[in-house]
Amino acid sequence: MMSLFEASWVIARRDFVATVYSRTFIIFLLMPVFLFGVAFAAGQAGENADREAQQAQVALVADSQTAAALQQARETLTAHTSELSFPRLRAIAPAERPAIQARALLADEAGGYSAVFTGTLDHPILTGPAKIDDSVGRRMQLILDEARTRSALSNAHVSIAPVGFGRVLTQEAAGNLRSVRHLMARGAQIVIFTVTLLLATMMVTNLIEEKSNKVIEVLAACVPLDSVFIGKLVATLGVSLLGLALWSGILGILYLFTQVLADWVSVPVAPAIGWPIFIVLALLYFAANFMLLGAIFLGVGAQASNVKEIQTISMPITIMQVMVLLLAGTAVSAGGGFLPWAAYLFPLSSPLSMIALAVQSDSLWPHLLALAWQLLWVAIFVRLATILFRQTVMKSGGRTSLLPMLRSRRA
């Protein structure tokens, strides 16, 4: 009898080669381009459109001198921040009764004004609902202050030349480091989560095809079903790592080519555990996360009789995994308490939580414990998936337990 390792290797090798030489792999390789391209384009377009749509507009019902002073003050302020940081200002010729004109402007939907400025720099009035005070109100106050300062300086014939900062560069700043690491931890979780879901779906699709073309019957007669599942998990993981290696290689060459690498290396943001160990841990946690979720996908997804059914069946798993991602998020955000510990210990959230810990803490031993813990759960999930597959798909009841895999591993 072949050992579990040998049998898994035969299955993994076939699946790996078949996938790498298929069109699916090309699509898989190009997936990041599509994903990031579409996400970036949609994000950019959406962000600009959203922010422009959300940017407030204030009507300046004032004499031309006042309106010009306010417009100029706004330009000065936006030059040092961004165009979208301050409300747009639109000068309107004042009517006989500005108070009535202001109310009319606020009621005009086509005009789209959030507030109306009337009066002068020394006696300004801002008409509008109370809820704009925190946003438009404060910003208009800044514009007004700038305009009045400029006016006062001009009247006194005083000019102040801008003074630039003398810069003292440091490697790190604790506050900056913490916020960037927070983002980095969340980013690592989301990347692992997304790639895992993508791969798990791809793998289950492959299993369903084997079920429909009856190959599974041949496999089941030759090798333990555990090895079929492990082989598939390892093959898909191998495919993803190959993809990752290719992309890393391409990006690495691009970095070197554009000489950005030097700048990147000097960026004072590194995971707390250090880049080399972080990269190794990221790969290991990705593998663990994929194996855990993949085993569940295989066990449950294999109940589907065609590819369409997979989408229905995998939906609850995907929802569950989103919940897990949220739980893992507590390991990044929460300072302590029950939830982060639950996230570290719950098998499905453990890899995502621990990668966040690697970014934020320099302790190595928790990772060794976590990886052993996750490996144990991979074995349990694979075994459970096999039992489920045997009983429901192969219609084989009888003697099934969690132990045979351990026995065959010893063999």
Next chain:
Amino acid sequence: MQGHLAIEAHGLVKSFDGKDAVRGIDLAVPEGSIYGILGPNGAGKTTILRMLLGIIEPDSGRRALLGHERPLEAAKIVGYLPEERGLYPAMTTREAIAFMGALRGLPLEVGRKRGEILLRENGLGDYVDKPIKTLSKGMAQTIQLFGTIVHKPKLVVLDEPFSGLDAINQGRLEHLIRDEAAAGTTIIFSTHVIHHAERLCERIAIIAAGQIRFEGLVAEARDRLRPQVRLKTRNSDGPWREALPAAARRDGDFWQFESPRSGIEPLLKALIDGGAGIEELSIERPGLHDAFVAIAGEAAAREMEKPSQTELEVAA
């Protein structure tokens, strides 16, 4: 005893969703024999084979495959062709054969070489690098059969191996089965086509409704019936009619009955003396089909004539 048996099963029971599929099967397949499991569709043949191979677990009973009570422990020396053929459509024929060998522990390189030899020896040399999806169903089945034997197993289990094959390929398969058996391999196959079993098998098990109705040599099954006498006479009536056995029945111009236990000579004498005017007389040893009818019943025999799902698919 176990050392001489390729397969040994005692009291195998299996039910699906509360419905009994196999009810207490005992089997003893001698090493080096060609053994047939005969039965109509739905008799439980495939379930028995799947239990023997460990693809499914029996609800009760035990089995040993080449001396191993856990069938997968014998996987390296067993070959299995399932009824529903399974191959990866994108794989080439040589790779498919080699992969099936690898599943049984044969190194891929050796599998590729043997696969190519099998293909060339059987006139399929042009298809060595062709993907499975480009082959006809019968040809794909042949490839899977090569994959079943590429690792030179001691036991080959074939589930309805003739289904979906045309007459020429059926003949080739029979030839291949004989060759394997001649090399010392034990062959066990299920079929619902009696004449394949009759031509190939030394021993058979006749299954109906999940139970074995007969187990033993083909000759023993046939010997359960007395030789059949077919008689045609010039005279339709006369004293000779009294010499005919009571169970004699008309079949067109012929009388048909079992050869009397007292022997054929006294009967012949009585027919001649009674003025029958014998035109034709034949004494035929009963075929396996007749034995099957006698053992499993007319209904089961009629079921045997019906094509399997695979055959229906091929016909479609």
